[in-house]
Amino acid sequence: MARSGRVGLTIACCLGEFVHTVYGSVVNIALPDISKELHAGMGELQWVVSAYIIALASLLPIAGTLADRFGRKRILILGNVIMIAGAVVCALSPSIPMLISGRVLQGIGSALIAPAGLALLTAAVSDRSQRAVEVMWWTATGTATLAAGPILGGILVKDLGWTSVFWAGVPLGALATVLAVVLLRESKAEHTDPIDPLGVTLATLFIAALAFTLIEGPHLGWASPTVLVAVAVTVVAIAVLIPYELRRRHPAVPVGLFADRGFSTALSIAVLGYLALAGLLFLNTFYLQSERGLDATIAGLMTIPLALGALITAVLAARLVARGRSRSALIAAGLLVVAGSLALWATEHAPLWTIMVPYFVFGLGFGLIADPISVTALASLPPDKAGLASSLISTSKQAGQMLGIAGVGALLAVVAGASDKVEFDDMGGWAWMMLAIAGALIVVLTASAPRARQAA
Template identity: 45%
Template sequence: MSEKLSTARPNTRASRAGMALIACCIAQFLLTINGSIASIVLPTISTDFGVQLPAAQWVVSVYPLTVACLLILMGNLADRLGRRTILITGIVTMGAASIMCALAPDILFLTVSRTIQAIGGAMIATSGLAAVSAQSTDPAARAKAIAWWAAIGGVALAAGPFFGGILAEWFGWRGVFWFSVPLAIIAVVIARAAVAESRADKPHPTDPVGQVLVSALIAAASFALIDGARAGWGSPLILGALALAAVLLVAAVLRARGRTNPLIPLQIFRNRSFIRGSLTSIVGFAAAAGLFYLAPQYLRDVAQQSAVQAGLFLLPLALVSLVSAQLSGLIVARNKARLDLLLAGTLIAVASLMLFVLADVSLWWVAIGFAVFGFGYGLLNDPLSVTALAAMPAAEAGLASALFSTAKQFGQLLGIAAISTLLITVSPSFSTAYHEVGRWAWLALAACGVLIVALNLRSGATQPSTSASASASASASASA
């Protein structure tokens, strides 16, 4: 896809590209850490506002839900209006909504503020690395930018509970949201100075009706998943949401069949590598989000650790995932994406089984289990990008990237919903529910690891060339 780039003097281009990378990495950090940082303060928020945990859960769940609903739309807007414009707008929106979260007087205001925060996140997700990639025509420099972007995102998601614990201990739960404000200001200042504008010459045709149908479909299905345990799976509200999701699915398919340039061409789902990668992404990020939702509350409510202590127990997970993410890049570069995914799934399964067996024995075993899980989690992103996108035609790479990123967000939402449903079905009190069925939650995460292995066990799984791997990673990261 050709780009219209703002000009820059040759002797300043490299430094400007470096500053643009810093701005976009800060934005990526904000986008990703806000997906997991609130989990550790859910018990405190629940107590402070006098609501039960199922209601407070929406503070976490609404974030990936909103991002997933808006990724395709925001990607289209970024192509049309400019990546720099959408990036800066997203960062400003994220910062302003973070202030709203920090000042929230009740749980409803906080949940709405988190929704606005996620709107900014969707803007960042679809414009950040695309803006960085447009700063340089050097493939090596672009590959390094992609590597940094992916590493920052992976570590931020894993580090969210750690930072959340520290901030909550020092400043209360509201400090978790104030944390994003200075970072947003810094990112905006740097982005305005360093990020050049870029946009697509021939953006994908808009389909407002298709966008509404797809977003409403994701929202209806997600609402049923999130609120099913609280409201009751047989309640009219949940049955109505599921029925609406089914109707919207049929309508979206009919809409795609009836247009020359639909929002989502149906033929994209005939690509087995894309389907395998997307399914693996849903399962892998469901496991990760499930752990990041379960572990902080286990440490706080069951193990009776302070917010800081809980964060410290989760720190090895974040650090190890950074190391394994770099190792993953080396493995994928040698055309071993399938091996990488098999190793990731195995480690996630082994770590979860360790927690299933040993969580009640010693917290040191818990910390080791978290570290093993983090190593597996860090291996996921690069090979998933390759498996899902390397076989896609270049003309569909942007759309495939948006769908792949939507799958990741939906996976996070599914993981949170599944674990919370298991617990809430027993009791609205986390500690009570955990003592009844909590160990089975670890087993559910182990099942996700086994499923990752099963999805990629066939020798026919995609093994793209190195050049294809780089291209796929670039496309995926640009929308991740």
């Protein structure tokens, strides 16, 4: 492919990645304003964030197959259109239920965008080294955007209100759609697997029921009948899903792949890394605005070091992977996440400027994660399964984000109790510790993983 064609391909795919990724974190900074205007408690705010992630994670297993079968360009454009529609619904929402519905619609669009963009890049560039560069830009875009979401949201919310975080994405989504139509070439897999609707349904039930249990347990009570039913659905869904998918020749959720230790380790690290970031961004909202008393703009700007650190190491990670240093990158990532999390705990009540250093350290750690795990997972499957591979990567990331938000929310809800008051309190220290533990597990998993696979 000519250089001009590669540039156009990269811009179109990366802009789509930016739009769908920014909606995963930009909303966090608007949560206090949403809480006040729509009278939402902690549990409802968790659903505003998690509804998007649940819809995204639930549909990703089938989205990759749809992209491989019906055309990656077509699916990418459809995802952009649905994403724009969801943003409009959210911006016009007069109530929490409608806002959550709009977030579900956004999650559906995002599920279609995520695997299609990466699959287009992978299929269009045959040279292995050049493909690594294109994947680097794609992963760097997602990594930096997720970390930068609060900065963009903070700038918008103070002067334009919380609805602006949704309106702002509409023209960008429209531009991404136009660029995709004009610049991208259609590509499909030569052979595609049949769609597995039952597998997708079981996976969706498992993810949704698990999220409901983690989010509503602290508010309704862990022994309440509603929560116990959700626990039962979670257990039954996963108990049926695993043997069912193992028997299928073409499963929606390729459970058998997780028998490969290197592959499963890469996706487990993705879960832990994105758990830590999502937990930090959710916790950060209440820490800076409720505990520190900052407005949305200043709170967002305080996280610039986080985004900067992530961007720096996201680019560096590609070079480390090219030199076969994936293991070193991931061990460094875990150690930096641990250091950043513990430093944030230690500086909870220190002068405000001091917390910028821990944010930068945490960002450095997070930026080292995406590229090594993406390259490893993509290398585990043949090229015509690029959509499936990218779906598994994205599903792991979304699962981590859901667990991070639910875990931090549960810890904060323990303090809020029956009042459901949204604020950062004594339990915040335990939340910082949860993020540090996630970083420590990244180090342990990487150190114990097969060397050959880490270097892939």
